[in-house]
Amino acid sequence: MACYLTTGKHMGLYWSFGTVLLLLAITAPAALAFGFGGASAARSKIAPLRWFGKGYIAIVRGVPDIAFFLFFVLALDIFFEWVRHEIKCPDWDQEIWQGNDFVVCDIAKLPMNNAPQWVHESYGFLLAVLTFAIVFGAFAANVLYGAMRAVPHNQLETAEAYGMSRRQVYWRILVPQMWVFALPGLSNLWLVLIKATPLLFLLGVEDIVYWARELGGAKTPRFTDYPHGDWRMWYFLGLLIFYLAFTRVSEIVLDRVMRKLTHGQATLAGEAQRKAA
Amino acid sequence: MSCWETIADYSLRSIGIGERALPREGFTLCQQFTLIGSGMIWNVYFGVLALSAGFFLATAVALGKASNNVVIRKASAWFIFLFRGSPLFIQFFFAYFLFLSLKPVSPIFDPFTSAWLGALIVLFLNTAAYSGEIFYGALQSVPRGDIEAADAYGMTGWTRFRRVTWPTMLRLAWPAYTNEAIFLFHATTLVYFSGFPAWQQKGDALYYANFFADKTFNPFIPYPILAFYFILLTLVIISLFGLINRHLNRHLPEETRARIKLKLNVIR
Amino acid sequence: MKKIILGSAALALTASMAFAGSHSVVRLGTEGAYPPYNFINDAGEVDGFERELGDELCTRAGLTCEWVTNEWDSIIPNLVAGNYDVIIAGMSITDERDEVIDFTANYSQPDPSAYLALDGADVDFDGGVIAAQAGTIQAAQIASSGATLVEFATPDETVAAVRSGEADAVLADKAYLLPIAEENADVAIVGEDVLIGGGIGMGIRESDTELRDKFTAAIESMKEDGTLNALIVKWLPGSATF
Structure with missing residues (x-):
């Protein structure tokens, strides 16, 4: 049993938990950044920028994430290689699209063909992070956009009355004040993000679902030292517990953060805290 | 073959009406649009039924979570936690396994392993849990004054709930509930993608998009078509829910209406 | 966002420092879920008929090869986009596939x-x-x-x-x-x-004729000296040999 649980494959499974956590850790701030950019763009005074921001939010939110995942990574990959190709190989005389093939010069390949495997894997991982960030950035943008509009207007007016410029009002009042309004939406989004990670295997990252399927599938003694029937049920049960526990921990932490943030705020919850104290 | 013929042959293919054999060559844009659109029938079917049935269970669960009875409260809270805390992907997987193992017990369970019923049940429970949490939150923020006013009118029990608490709860929950509806429709694409098998190549929009991506080896046409359909669907949902929202808020003066909408944008 | 761009830039940098050259490393893409052709063994590595075959072919063709796994669904689009150079995944040679990619000579009889x-x-x-x-x-x-x-x-x-x-x-x-x-x-x-199908072959980009010819030559040489048959007998008992 102990041997079974420590085969190279199981090590792959354990590693993939780390991969998922790492992905979440990188994606969350990245998505927040995308969301912040999108929300700021959508509020912009410059019309094209505003259209871009609103279009980004509307389109990405309108499409199921799974549809994005199915072609977006490939598209990003091709796009990056094309950009590098244009920069690095200006005197390339062949077509980039040869029939069905996408061919760029060797040094434009990303990563290089002869790069070690871990580079390829981290590149794939980065593409996955970027895709996740773009998708969830749109949702975050929607939340932040709402939150920016929810900041009480009189606070902004007061700031203006103190002689702050538009920029200063934005950075010193609006942005710090909006978080308390954004947090419920963002924490919901965080929970949704956690639950989107089983789709990672679509992005070519060997995640926990990939390994659970691989390990759980029926094995015949010819190809393994540990033959067994269809055990996917048990592996998926493990995943289920992992996700439930992760959700629970997140909920507790987010609750604490919310309590900190509402402290001293002019909201119902803040009022309640003040009274309780 | 003209595009009209394609539409005649394939527009209802996903529910088994029309040409049996899927296209084998050519794979024109028209074919892709028609078949993927045909698959949307299933996405709409799953979405609409799960949402409308889930609405009632969600109300019950929300009330249950707010109930004074410990057993009901705990049961509702656990139901919500279980379905909100786990990925839908894994829920589908377990449901399919469960229904498969129930199958030998009695022939009653036969249809449960097909997507039209089995997946519908999962989606129904899933949306009930998510909406239940939203409704619960809204229920907690129903203004005390409203309830007191109802009391003053001599309303009690069921009447008070039906005429005061419930409409207010809906009004407060609506923007977040709209989001949930959008998420649910998106989630319907997972049905044939995990667990539930496609019979006789009758599947949803993603199934056909996948089919074309597989046949043409080019993912850059079918998936954007799928995306296009879903953007349309999302717009329809947003406007329908917007209409209901207007109806729910019809008694409020114009200005307050706008303000309430703003504030509630942030619940989800 | 900045972080990510920086990250990929750093990656790009390390990548370009490695020496360039056409196909100094050939990447073999497989599914890893189709025993006995290809599967992931207990150690978490690609194993099976195609693993052994692929390694031998690479030696004969004088190539350095590396194994990667990819979902079956997107295995052809990823080849065409250049994420690996060869598909060796129990893929039958069919006319439809042949329109999009090229195949080497078949290395198993129509199975x-x-x-x-x-x-x-x-x-x-x-x-x-x-x-x-x-x-x-x-x-x-x-x-x-x-x-x-x-x-x-x-x-x-x-x-x-x-x-x-x-x-x-x-x-x-x-x-x-x-x-x-x-x-x-x-x-x-x-x-x-x-x-069904015309035997299993390696899938290679249509523009990559040089690589295709190298592998076809290696496959033919294995057919001639009987090593391919030995592999087939070992991994695919009951299948026709050459």
């Missing part, structure tokens, strides 16, 4: 497909419910017959469906089904073998 059903079951192959993995030549074959096709995402699920009674039988490569039938008393190969 019979077979039906697997519950032992002793009487299966109606033209009107019953037959399971197959989505996107395989077998799925296409059933769809064009009179039988009711049920598609699953992975080969594992197709076999599970037969056991649970969801499907009457599963149609898949015989080499895949045979070990399952041998080691499980409840299922057996039924009916006659079905011949």
Whole structure:
């Protein structure tokens, strides 16, 4: 049993938990950044920028994430290689699209063909992070956009009355004040993000679902030292517990953060805290 | 073959009406649009039924979570936690396994392993849990004054709930509930993608998009078509829910209406 | 966002520092879920008929090879986009695939497909419910017959469906089904073998004729000295040799 649980494959499974956590850790701030950019763009005074921001939010939110995942990574990959190709190989005389093939010069390949495997894997991982960030950035943008509009207007007016410029009002009042309004939406989004990670295997990252399927599938003694029937049920049960526990921990932490943030705020919850104290 | 013929042959293919054999060559844009659109029938079917049935269970669960009875409260809270805390992907997987193992017990369970019923049940429970949490939150923020006013009118029990608490709860929950509806429709694409098998190549929009991506080896046409359909669907949902929202808020003066909408944008 | 761009820039940098050169490393893409052709062994590495074959071919062609796994669904788009150079994943040579990519010479005879059903079951192959993995030549074959096709995402699920009674039988490569039938008393190969496809070959980008010729030459040399037959006997008992 102990041997079974420590085969190279199981090590792959354990590693993939780390991969998922790492992905979440990188994606969350990245998505927040995308969301912040999108929300700021959508509020912009410059019309094209505003259209871009609103279009980004509307389109990405309108499409199921799974549809994005199915072609977006490939598209990003091709796009990056094309950009590098244009920069690095200006005197390339062949077509980039040869029939069905996408061919760029060797040094434009990303990563290089002869790069070690871990580079390829981290590149794939980065593409996955970027895709996740773009998708969830749109949702975050929607939340932040709402939150920016929810900041009480009189606070902004007061700031203006103190002689702050538009920029200063934005950075010193609006942005710090909006978080308390954004947090419920963002924490919901965080929970949704956690639950989107089983789709990672679509992005070519060997995640926990990939390994659970691989390990759980029926094995015949010819190809393994540990033959067994269809055990996917048990592996998926493990995943289920992992996700439930992760959700629970997140909920507790987010609750604490919310309590900190509402402290001293002019909201119902803040009022309640003040009274309780 | 003209595009009209394609539409005649394939527009209802996903529910088994029309040409049996899927296209084998050519794979024109028209074919892709028609078949993927045909698959949307299933996405709409799953979405609409799960949402409308889930609405009632969600109300019950929300009330249950707010109930004074410990057993009901705990049961509702656990139901919500279980379905909100786990990925839908894994829920589908377990449901399919469960229904498969129930199958030998009695022939009653036969249809449960097909997507039209089995997946519908999962989606129904899933949306009930998510909406239940939203409704619960809204229920907690129903203004005390409203309830007191109802009391003053001599309303009690069921009447008070039906005429005061419930409409207010809906009004407060609506923007977040709209989001949930959008998420649910998106989630319907997972049905044939995990667990539930496609019979006789009758599947949803993603199934056909996948089919074309597989046949043409080019993912850059079918998936954007799928995306296009879903953007349309999302717009329809947003406007329908917007209409209901207007109806729910019809008694409020114009200005307050706008303000309430703003504030509630942030619940989800 | 900035972080990510910086990150990929750093990656790009390390990548360009490695020495360039056409195909100094050839990347072999496989599925890793289709024993005995290719699967992930206990150590978490690609193993199977194609692993051994691929390594030998690379040695003969004087190439350094590296193995990667990819979902079956997107295995061709990723080849075409250049994420690896070769598909070696039990892929039958068909006309449709040949339009998009090139194939080397086949390294297995047209492999019979077979039906697997519950032992002793009487299966109606033209009107019953037959399971197959989505996107395989077998799925296409059933769809064009009179039988009711049920598609699953992975080969594992197709076999599970037969056991649970969801499907009457599963149609898949015989080499895949045979070990399952041998080691499980409840299922057996039924009916006659079905011949689909033109044997299994390595898939290579159409623009990559040089690589294709190298591998074809290596395959031919293995055919001639009998090493390929030895591999087939070892991994695919019951399959026709050259």
